Amino acid sequence: MPSSGANAQWQRRSLASVWHPCTQMQRAAQVPPLPIARAQGPWLYDQEGRRYFDAISSWWVNLFGHADPAIAAAIKQQLDELPHVMLAGCTHAPAIELAERLSALTGGELGHAFYASDGASAVEIALKMSVHYWRNHGQPDKRRFVCLRQSYHGETLGALSVTDVPIFRQAYAPLLQDVLWAASPDARQAPAGPEGQAAAEVAAEAAAADLHALLAQHHREVAAVIVEPLVQCAAGMAMHHPHYLRRARSLCDQFGVHLIADEIAVGCGRTGRFLASEHAGIWPDFLCLSKGITGGFLPLSLVLCRDEVYRAFLSEDVAWGFLHSHSYTGNALACRAALAVLDRFAQADVLTRNDIEAERLDAALAPLMRHPVVEHPRRCGMIWAFDVRADAVGSRFAETFHHIGRRHELLIRPIGRTVYLMPPYLLDEALSRWLAQALTATLTETLHHRDADRAHPPAFA
Ligand SMILES: *Cc1c(COP(=O)(O)O)cnc(C)c1O
Numbered sequence: 472m473p474s475s476g477a478n479a480q481w482q483r484r485s486l487a488s489v490w491h492p493c494t495q496m497q498r499a500a501q502v503p504p505l506p507i508a509r510a511q512g513p514w515l516y517d518q519e520g521r522r523y524f525d526a527i528s529s530w531w532v533n534l535f536g537h538a539d540p541a542i543a544a545a546i547k548q549q550l551d552e553l554p555h556v557m558l559a560g561c562t563h564a565p566a567i568e569l570a571e572r573l574s575a576l577t578g579g580e581l582g583h584a585f586y587a588s589d590g591a592s593a594v595e596i597a598l599k600m601s602v603h604y605w606r607n608h609g610q611p612d613k614r615r616f617v618c619l620r621q622s623y624h625g626e627t628l629g630a631l632s633v634t635d636v637p638i639f640r641q642a643y644a645p646l647l648q649d650v651l652w653a654a655s656p657d658a659r660q661a662p663a664g665p666e667g668q669a670a671a672e673v674a675a676e677a678a679a680a681d682l683h684a685l686l687a688q689h690h691r692e693v694a695a696v697i698v699e700p701l702v703q704c705a706a707g708m709a710m711h712h713p714h715y716l717r718r719a720r721s722l723c724d725q726f727g728v729h730l731i732a733d734e735i736a737v738g739c740g741r742t743g744r745f746l747a748s749e750h751a752g753i754w755p756d757f758l759c760l761s762k763g764i765t766g767g768f769l770p771l772s773l774v775l776c777r778d779e780v781y782r783a784f785l786s787e788d789v790a791w792g793f794l795h796s797h798s799y800t801g802n803a804l805a806c807r808a809a810l811a812v813l814d815r816f817a818q819a820d821v822l823t824r825n826d827i828e829a830e831r832l833d834a835a836l837a838p839l840m841r842h843p844v845v846e847h848p849r850r851c852g853m854i855w856a857f858d859v860r861a862d863a864v865g866s867r868f869a870e871t872f873h874h875i876g877r878r879h880e881l882l883i884r885p886i887g888r889t890v891y892l893m894p895p896y897l898l899d900e901a902l903s904r905w906l907a908q909a910l911t912a913t914l915t916e917t918l919h920h921r922d923a924d925r926a927h928p929p930a931f932a
Contacts, residue, residue, distance in 0.1 A: 505523065507581075525877075527892070528570075533814060543768070546768060549804050554802075558800040559796060573848035576745055577746070580754040585776070587772045588770040588797065597757040598630075598697070622699060628648075631643060651680045698733065700713075707887055708850045741852055742852035743822060760773050824896075829853060844914075845860075863918060869888070873885065875916045875920065
């Protein structure tokens with residue numbers, strides 16, 4: 472039985488021993504980590520039995536809710552057969568089947584899969600492969616990357632180099648690659664005039680023109696352009712029109728540059744198609760997947776690449792090959808979990824059901840989206856976001872919102888003044904109504920809190 476005071480005990484021990492990610496640990500004393508004891512479906516339960524709706528799918532990984540029995544059963548069976556074997560000189564069914572099935576989902580366009588365990592590593596692999604490809608092609612000068620403003624691709628040094636989040640880069644700037652920045656196609660930057668999709672297309676075309684100019688000048692030194700198709704998530708759910716991806720694809724073809732699609736966040740059905748690139752009807756040269764691919768059970772990432780890229784590494788010369796290695800490459804348990812996720816997509820019509828449920832949540836959220844402090848309400852597939860007007864937020868808006876959300880049984884972490892939902896694919900009418908109500912209550916209380924802040928500056932300062 473959960474005992475009262477259990478939460479505080481675990482929080483104390485955690486703060487005394489665990490260094491939490493993406494956290495100013497001094498602030499963590501004010502907003503201590505939620506000690507989660509168990510989880511089921513969309514609900515997390517703390518050590519005292521209180522529940523929280525995981526509105527952000529635990530950093531966007533948990534596709535079908537927590538402890539999904541089908542995925543768990545697949546892992547348990549694999550656990551008894553073959554938990555892991557090295558993938559250099561050995562191979563195994565889960566790694567093979569997963570590569571085959573993902574390739575089939577791209578119509579065979581991306582025919583080989585290279586495995587790793589985290590998203591940043593997949594990005595590193597795609598960057599390295601691209602540069603190495605050009606080297607094998609006798610063009611060693613093509614070794615720079617073009618990335619977009621507001622991009623996020625992970626936090627290892629290579630991935631951070633192509634990431635445009637100043638607060639994550641600052642301390643490490645001297646260690647980062649010198650990259651080329653292209654404009655973000657963020658639809659919020661559309662000029663006044665056209666509305667909705669038409670405005671988004673104008674913004675996409677303006678950003679494509681910027682990419683064109685950059686590639687025209689620098690293509691001889693550029694290996695690849697890296698993009699997050701449709702939604703630049705970590706930047707604050709900045710959404711763009713698929714027109715941008717079509718233009719990026721054709722510019723990359725025109726200038727002889729690779730296109731890397733980082734679908735780590737937007738893949739696995741998040742945008743309404745299994746892969747976000749499908750909305751544009753294009754295939755990149757490299758496609759990175761991670762996060763949701765194992766349904767939030769185990770770490771796994773991979774890079775799918777075109778056969779033409781793969782063939783450029785074939786030679787009798789060992790050094791011509793892609794020698795990148797990682798101990799847990801293609802871990803059998805993780806690959807088996809990913810196969811169970813693909814089974815879910817194959818067996819149930821997940822994407823159609825999500826479309827229906829998303830419209831229902833739209834309807835439930837409609838009054839909130841008309842709140843006077845709400846700007847740029849937007850949705851792409853199973854990602855909802857809105858910004859809270861700059862003049863309506865206090866200095867620690869995201870932290871306060873998160874903290875108040877807990878009282879309304881909501882696990883939510885705004886990015887700056889952007890509030891977003893990335894729920895597991897388990898919505899139904901009752902949950903949607905509940906979620907809209909909890910979110911509205913959290914926003915209302917957060918806005919009041921800020922007024923209180925002003926009256927008593929020390930609170931939450
Ligand atoms: C999360 C994320 C990454 C990094 O993945 P990690 O597993 O956290 O290293 C890279 N790119 C995008 C688009 C992401 O959302």
